[in-house]
Amino acid sequence: MSARIVHAAFGLAALVLAVAAAAGPAPRLAVEGAHVRAAPPGAPVLAGYLTLRNTGGGPTVITGASSPDFDRVEIHRTTVRDGVARMEPVPRLEIAPGAAVRLEPGGMHLMLIGPRRKLRPGDRVRLTLRLGDGTERTLELPVRRMGGGAMHMHGGRSPGAHGR
Numbered sequence: 001m002s003a004r005i006v007h008a009a010f011g012l013a014a015l016v017l018a019v020a021a022a023a024g025p026a027p028r029l030a031v032e033g034a035h036v037r038a039a040p041p042g043a044p045v046l047a048g049y050l051t052l053r054n055t056g057g058g059p060t061v062i063t064g065a066s067s068p069d070f071d072r073v074e075i076h077r078t079t080v081r082d083g084v085a086r087m088e089p090v091p092r093l094e095i096a097p098g099a100a101v102r103l104e105p106g107g108m109h110l111m112l113i114g115p116r117r118k119l120r121p122g123d124r125v126r127l128t129l130r131l132g133d134g135t136e137r138t139l140e141l142p143v144r145r146m147g148g149g150a151m152h153m154h155g156g157r158s159p160g161a162h163g164r
């Protein structure tokens with residue numbers, strides 16, 4: 001089953017190889033630059049970033065995400081309303097054929113809620129994306145310290161305000 005191949009293809013390298021070899025049905029979702037931003041010990045939430053590129057001929061929809069390392073994973077969008085930035089969940093993220101959606105600081109992001117273990121730079125977080133066609137894609141995201149200037153916009157509040 002191709003689904004089992006996809007499940008076994010942890011890591012970007014394997015994913016890229018699968019695309020290059022075009023073994024079985026071509027993956028319709030390419031993932032680039034996936035990582036989790038390191039946070040101070042005890043942080044109730046962490047943020048993850050990645051670029052999702054739809055390499056298929058039809059729309060691809062992300063309907064959810066989960067990780068064994070966190071109680072809950074949500075996709076969030078930062079919106080500014082009446083001059084106030086807030087985050088709201090994105091329950092359904094559609095990517096048009098050939099398009100790429102970037103989850104990056106200040107915009108959309110993976111909200112990783114309730115870490116179940118200590119995560120330090122260099123650790124890897126397993127993340128499963130649920131797709132609209134009922135399949136799943138599992139990735140490994142390295143935990144990385146981000147540069148000093150890169151702020152994760154959380155409406156000017158600490159990410160901790162978000163863990164409830």
Ligand SMILES: [Cu+2]
Pocket residue numbers: 076087109110111162
């Ligand atoms: Cu968020």
